[in-house]
Amino acid sequence: MTTPRIHISGLCKRFGPVTVLEGLDLDVAQGEHLALIGPSGSGKSTILRLLMTLETPSEGTIQIDSEDLWPPHNPSELDRAARAQQKRLALRIGMVFQHFNLFPHLNVIGNIALAPQLVAGRSAAEARQQAAALLERVGLGDKGEAYPAELSGGQKQRVAIARALAMEPDIMLFDEATSALDPELVGEVLSVIRDLAASGDMTMLFVTHQLHFVEQFADRVAMLDGGKIIEQGPPSQVLHNPQHERTCAFLAAVDLSH
Ligand SMILES: Nc1ncnc2c1ncn2[C@@H]1O[C@H](COP(=O)(O)OP(=O)(O)OP(=O)(O)O)[C@@H](O)[C@H]1O
Ligand SMILES: [Mg+2]
Numbered sequence: 001m002t003t004p005r006i007h008i009s010g011l012c013k014r015f016g017p018v019t020v021l022e023g024l025d026l027d028v029a030q031g032e033h034l035a036l037i038g039p040s041g042s043g044k045s046t047i048l049r050l051l052m053t054l055e056t057p058s059e060g061t062i063q064i065d066s067e068d069l070w071p072p073h074n075p076s077e078l079d080r081a082a083r084a085q086q087k088r089l090a091l092r093i094g095m096v097f098q099h100f101n102l103f104p105h106l107n108v109i110g111n112i113a114l115a116p117q118l119v120a121g122r123s124a125a126e127a128r129q130q131a132a133a134l135l136e137r138v139g140l141g142d143k144g145e146a147y148p149a150e151l152s153g154g155q156k157q158r159v160a161i162a163r164a165l166a167m168e169p170d171i172m173l174f175d176e177a178t179s180a181l182d183p184e185l186v187g188e189v190l191s192v193i194r195d196l197a198a199s200g201d202m203t204m205l206f207v208t209h210q211l212h213f214v215e216q217f218a219d220r221v222a223m224l225d226g227g228k229i230i231e232q233g234p235p236s237q238v239l240h241n242p243q244h245e246r247t248c249a250f251l252a253a254v255d256l257s258h
Pocket of ligand 2: 044045046175
């Protein structure tokens, strides 16, 4: 593999006495679409949250394009230069959450234009113009003035995707982006994600239980259990010919519940 976009090495995360990740190693290539699967509590969201710098590793390192997002030593005591580097790298990563997390008091354009103004220093006019273009892209060109409470779940999630894209990330993380949606709304969100994947060479990590989507869309699937990746490979292999008994049990359980 050429230099990976994301390089994770020896990553450990403990919450008090609970060990969630235990020496996780993972590389993600430029433009790769990686699906993370695994039972509840296996640490899938924790991996994404460590990438978003919403959590601090207990041990280990994460690099983006060979630069330390989390340096290997004393991650909780980053010096000023390391913090500045972390902030710069984290801005290249966008995340979409299960529960949308839109600001209820801002309309749709306001939600999308906020971070570009506050964090990227764009003018209000420029940020609003970009927000309108992104709304068109997710098929909601007519909803700019609406408030989150006036939108369906699928529409809210499409706004959340537009909001993440407004910071022009080149890595996107999706944490069960469709699991809070009524079944008839899942398709519209997946189709936006699919268009996004097809339109550029964005690197994408997604946590999902939608195995048919993983099958169509992932280049690679990584199965997490016990704080580690226990099996990984193309969907044809991991989903249809799993080698690990815990992968077999997990896939059977997901199939039954969907
Ligand atoms: N802030 C926290 N404080 C304490 N424990 C936490 C915290 N965040 C996560 N955990 C614990 O870490 C473990 C892994 O959580 P995580 O959310 O990463 O799992 P997950 O694989 O995303 O599960 P799910 O499929 O249910 O979303 C769980 O046991 C959870 O209770
Ligand atoms: Mg989770």
